[in-house]
Amino acid sequence: MFTINTIDGNNRMSTQDLLERINAALAQGETEFYIEASGQHDIGGPLWQPEGKPLKFHIKNAGQRVGSMCLPGTEIIVEGSSSADVGWLNAGGRIIVKGDGGDTTAHCAAAGTIYVGGRAGTRSGSLMKHDPLYEAPEFWVLKNVGSFAFEFMGGGIAVVCGYDSQQFESVLGNRACTGMVGGIVYFRGTASGISAKDTKILALNEEDIAYLDGKMDDFLTAIDRAELRRELSHWHEWQKVVPLTYDERPKKANTNMYSFRTDEWVPGSIFGDVCEDDFAVIGMIATGKYRRRVPVWENGKYSAPCEFNCTASIPSQQRFNLLREGKIEEAYRLVLEYTPFPGSVCGAVCPNLCMDDCTRKTVDISAQIGKLGRYSSEADLPMPENRTGKQVAVIGGGAAGLTAAWQLARLGHDVTVFEADEKVGGKMEQVIPRSRLPQETLSREIARIEKMGVAFKTGVTVDKAKFTAIKDSHDAIIVTTGGHTTKVIPWPGHERIVKGLEFLKAVNKGQKPEIGKRIIVIGCGNSGMDVAVGAYGLGAEQVTCIDVQRPAAFDHEIDHVKSLGAEILWPVFTKEITDQGIITQEGQLIKGDTVIIAIGESPDLSFLPDGIERERGCLKPANNSSIAPGIFTAGDTVRPGRLVDAIGAGRQAGLAVDAYLQGTTFTLAEKARIPAGRISAAYFKKCHSCDVPEANSDYNRCISCGTCRDCHMCLKSCPENAITRTVGENGAEYTSDPNKCIGCGICAGICPCGIWNMEPNAEPLTFYK
Structure with missing residues (x-):
């Protein structure tokens, strides 16, 4: 048994410190406690043991709320009396008070058992309740209870034994069971002042006697008063209080509210000088303009x-x-x-x-x-039906440029792509290993772009003069030359470094650049992993990849490189490149015959006219992707990124150029995430x-977030049949009839895709003058 004494000399332990000490002991596996308290609150709940073992508390001098929110598996034994709120919100614990319980004992109890070996105070048992999924709460008192006991009781069982209570006019105090709507109260002795509007007093039946007889021994043993068994078992001395049924309760006269307000009330109402009273009587359930909330079918409003x-x-x-x-x-x-x-x-x-x-x-x-x-x-997509006659040049045939060209060609413009390499495709063609991107897939998709009407001019190097000539012969230009200048940090010996981008381009062209047997790759992004794979393909025996931070490559790329035998080291800070390898800032030598760097690329923008704004070596376009009148940009010329980033930027640039050619303002539609x-x-x-x-x-597994999957669940679940399904050009649509809808929100609650939303009813009520 774990013992806690809350008094140390003249110092008293605070409630917070006591509860923290109990929790710490629980975490260490303790299950039984003896607590010498000094009025601390909330001892005994809500607590649980990590392994699910039962907990037991022996408490002296407990303060308020002992056993508050007590959970199943916890037993609390209070020696002597306790103050207010014993077992408040009891959720399943067994609480035994061998003396008196204070005011509001068992208040709001919802489960479990509370035994009091003396008297209980005012409002004890009030708001007791019973969830049918669990056993009903039980509350037993040996003697009597104070006034307003079992007020608004909604469920559970209470037992007041009336022992040593002859001097009291009522063992249930004054005004007991007011507002009682559920549960049952057994009592022995005299009771008066019980609410006759809410309850009735009955004699016990066999089922009642069986319950009391079956539980009495457990109660008396728990409070150490087993000798009272015979005295408390004269069942003719017992009665019970139960709530009136609905039919038994007194009813008010059925008044026609409209007649009262129009015929008997103040003409025009007492606020007739400021209000136009329509004399409508709004019921508990309303339709139309009197609903507090209305359903809105928001199909496609949000992004999945x-x-x-x-x-x-x-x-x-x-x-x-x-x-x-x-x-x-x-x-x-x-x-x-x-x-x-x-x-x-x-x-x-x-x-x-x-x-x-x-x-x-x-x-x-x-x-x-x-x-x-x-x-x-x-x-395939169909060719555009109409041609605009507008000429657009795209400088750079990578992911961004080809995406922009694709979008513009689909819109009917004549597009020419100028590419410095012998093939279009950018890094998809020149850099990414064929093991990751099959050649036939890329070739087929580039052919589809050409089939849409895009013209390719390859082997064209654009300088300032060529750029001016292109600009003069086209209605708009998109600059998407990407980043093809490998970044090299000027460490001592950096002239020995092989540029990763050039290495990958050579490998993809079928060339065999000369490398040693031991390769060091600086940079552990996806490009670095591609370099490592390429090195092994050329016969390298050992590849070491280093980086100053956690590798940024995809996990499956890293795993693949490791499976080939590569070693990945980080954080490693390079100090010098030598003919033996790399010397780190710590002075360590990483041996290698060839050092290849792959830490990113920057764009070459030397061909652009002067005066175009730049930032950190990249272009700085406006919101419509323009960098000058009629000149636009996208992709790595703006910000180095992934291919999907370049595609998104290329599409945006293509649509922006289309708006420019039509003389309209480009706005990119953005949707919030659902x-x-x-x-x-x-x-x-x-x-x-x-x-x-x-x-x-895999379409059945897709939840279709934010887009209706036409599952009919709202249609079938609406209790008022207020929802209608129609099929139009855009597929199925659902509407709610305001004259039937009661604003219950079932449609929003049951929709798996989040299409229905409940909003405050904004329909104005004409009321004030």
């Missing part, structure tokens, strides 16, 4: 987490909805409105941020969004990884 996280803003939940409806080709084509590279990027090299916060992860596993892109690699609390993922059955279907069949 997948769409919100995707920097290309691809609405993947809409793709799954189309697949669910059997519109397969339409689903595959939808993604082409946002990116021309669903197979190359979404389905191959993208980190698939769309899947990171997929709501389905709260149930089991993310919907298979990334792999879904592969099904769109061969899809609040997680509006999604009801609990409606979806959990599955295991072995049950996850192929991506194009």
Whole structure:
């Protein structure tokens, strides 16, 4: 038994310190306590033992709220009396007070047992209640209770034994059971002043006697008064108080409120000088303008987490909805409105941020969004019906430039892409290993862009003169030359370093750059991992990748490189490059024959006219992607990033150029992410990884956050049949009839996708003059 004495000389332990000490002992495995208290509050609840073992407390001199919110598995024995609120909100504990209980003993008790071996004070047993899912609370008192006992009692069982209480006019005090609507109170002896409007007093039946007889021994043994068993078992001395049924309660006269207000009340009402009283009587349940809340069908108002996280803003939940409806080709084509590279990027090299916060992860596993892109690699969109005659030049044939060209060509403009390399595709073509991005996938998607009408001019180096010539012959220019200048830190010996981007370009062209057997790669991002894979492909025997911070590469890329035998070290700070390898700031030598750096790239902007604003070596466009009249930019020329970032920026630049050519203002529609609390993922059955279907069949697992999946749940659940489903050009739509709707919110609560929202009723009430 763990003993705590709360008095040390003249010092008294505070309630907070006592409770903290109890919790600390519980965490160490203690289950039985002897507490020499000195009036501290809240001893004994709510507590639980980490292993689920029962807890037992022996307490002397307890203060208020002993056993407050006590939980199942806890037993509290109070030696002597206790002050107010014993067992307040008892939730299942067994509380024994061997002396008197103070005021409001068992107040709001909802479960468990409370035994008092003396008297209980005012309002004891008030607001007791009973949840039918649990055993009813029990409250036993040996002697009597104070006034207002069992006030507003809603459930449970109370027993007042009336021992040693002959001197009291009522063992239940004055005005007992006022407002009582549930439960039962057994009492022995005389009782008066009990509310006749709410209750009735009855004799015991056999079931009552069986209950009292069965529990009496436990009660008397607990309070150490077993000798009273015979005296308290004369059942003819007992009665019970129960609440009146609805039919038994007195009813008020049925008054026609409208007649009263129009015929008997003050003409025009007592506020007739300021109000126009319509004499409408608003019931407990209202429709129309008197509803406090109204449902709003907000289909598509918010972005799903997948769409919100995707920097290309691809609405993947809409793709799954189309697949669910059997519109397969339409689903595959939808993604082409946002990116021309669903197979190359979404389905191959993208980190698939769309899947990171997929709501389905709260149930089991993310919907298979990334792999879904592969099904769109061969899809096509129709050519534009009308041509605008506008000429647009795109300088740079990487992800951003080709995406912008794709969007502009679809809108009917004539687009020419100028590329310095022999092939378009940017880093997708020049840098990313074929093991990550198959050549046939990329070639097919580039061919689709060309088929849309985009002209490619490769092997074209753009300098200032060439840029001026292009600008003079086109209505608009988009600069998307990317970042192709490898960053090299000027350490001593930096001239020995091989630039990672040039190394990867050579490997992708089928060349075999000369490297040693031991390779050191500076930079552990995805490019660094690509360099490591390329080095092993050229015959390297050992690759060491170093970085100053935690590696930023995708986990699966790091795992792949490690599986080839590479070592990854961080944090490592380089001091010098030598012919033997790298010397760190700590003086350690990391041996290597070849050092390759891959810590990022910067753009070459020397061909642009003077006066264009720049920041840290990059361009600084306006909100519409423009850097000068008729000149726009996107991608790594603005901010180095992922391919999906370049695609999103390229699409935005393409749409901005279209607005410029039409003489309108470009605004990019942005949607807020749907609040997680509006999604009801609990409606979806959990599955295991072995049950996850192929991506194009994963539509039933997609929760369709923020977009209606036409499940009919709201339609079938509305208690007033206020919801109507119609099918139009945009698919199924749901509306709520205000003359039937009562604003209960069931539609919003049951919608798994978060489409219905309850808003305050904004319909004006014409009342004041």
